[in-house]
Amino acid sequence: MKGAYQSWQLFLQLQKVTKFKIALCQLRVTFDKCKVRKSIEDATQKGAMLVVLPEMWNCPYSSDNFSSFAEDFNDGNASPSFVMLSEVARSQGITIVGESVPEHCGGKLYNTSCVFGADGKLIAKHRKVHLFDINLPGEISFKESDTITAGDK
Template identity: 45%
Template structure:
């Protein structure tokens, strides 16, 4: 099977030395909370304008929301799905791929392109897929949502992504040469701490989750999950949501949030469209880890290190 991922081939078999900065240089991160519509062309053009705006304000890593190019919902995934393999796809196969590559190139920034519905002809599978591009416009990595959103909260919400989507099967870490490692996952993936633990122990300075929690799970767990992943791992965590549209079939919570390595809320939006821009730096990670030295106190003689197991980084 041809791989979408352009991730570095290094194996991440050991954590970084405590003397090696996780974050090599300060970097401004942007979380772009977009309003969406049923018009894919409009969504791509709007995303481009906001990515360029974020870059003009100094952001060098920009994140878009889950399903930024389409409405979110099982009935929409097949309609809006694009073919990404073989890579690179033609513009006819994936206008979103080419739009994202151009955004990254024209912004001169790393771009975590939210997610888009993907169709794989060889398997006839649909995926919820995030593409990350370099400032050159080159594809760096692909993440297919590992944990599908299947929930049933009586009287509140029932949703089954697995009725339409197939799960991905790899953890996605991306090497940004000027800065260090980031990890990318999608929405419901944030509820599973193993992905975050592994990425942090392998040296990621930031965990990024394009996501679209709803009006039930959002107020319950959105901020809580972001802070929990940051607290457990003492890294930066960014959750990037679509803006809320009360007329949509699926109403997103919004409230894109950036959390610091001490589980502190650095920046948070409300439900409306907006952009968070904040600077990340290694000194803050080091300060937190010196104060509460989890990385030297774990008892792997008592319980297993999940990062030392059979972790799949490539399909």
């Protein structure tokens, strides 16, 4: 995420920040975006300038669920997670790393992270490149690559 790194440098230079609080939100998967928003706002009330959400925060982590929870980021009406993160970043004046949600784009599914600046604008987007595939015979077998397409960078 080279672009995101450059954005952070710019953010820190513009704000003349030498120290800032980061909040890492550990959330239960919820269909209620208001609860997630409240967690972000609570972190902001405690002084966080950067809030990071967990992977697949809006979706149970299983191949059976990715498609039904996928959102189209190019269509605001079809992406309540994208819209909510943008709105809360702007209203709270913070930066949010929405790490990550299933994204539907061009007939494919991606595991996509978005970074929203304090103005609510998308400043970086990253599609997971190295998908989680595991096969331990007799114990567990899971292939994220069965349903998710790897990003290209």
